Amino acid sequence: MERRYGGQDCLLVIDVQNDFMPGGALAVPHGDEVVPVINRLAAHFDHVVLTQDWHPDDHVSFSASHAGTEPFQTTTLHYGEQVLWPSHCVQGEPGAALHAQLEVPHARLLLRKGHHRAVDSYSAFVEADRKTRTGLAGYLHEQGVRRVFCVGLATDYCVAWSALDARAAGFEAAVIEDACRAIDLQGSLQAAWERLAAAGVQRLQSADLLRADLAPA
């Protein structure tokens, strides 16, 4: 099949991993529903990048690493506010594996993030200290990418932060709403959509991408 989205476009598939699926350690409601949507979209992209949340087992974002805390409470770390999560996506564990039905054999890059013990990384571009860069912006710029289409989990955390940082790095960016699902802690989903809109990130549906008129000529 001829792919509709060529070298200037990248589909960025964020954290489609077992621990974020129903029954997983940090389940995103209906997270598994993104898989067929992403598979369908990815078939139209030459350039697909996958990310994988990939933490050491004593990671700073885990509630278990902070005595006396509970998952989903917020704390202050050296770089600012941090939600404390259930332990998830531990390096090499089955929960960190990509969903078995994700079918993107032509993906070019698998970027692991969150591997520094003392810093979380929702974003695929810049870690939560807002200083440490993953190298993804440089890679995409070198590849001639201009537009980044973000899909995966979760809309209001890793997808939103990645889309905002894609914009900040000079790319056009979009979030494909029906190819994402949210955690939605205390209004975080609505807040994320507002930040995305303010930053000029497009809010699209997968059907929009499959319409001929949105693709480059």
Ligand SMILES: [Zn+2]
């Ligand atoms: Zn994580």
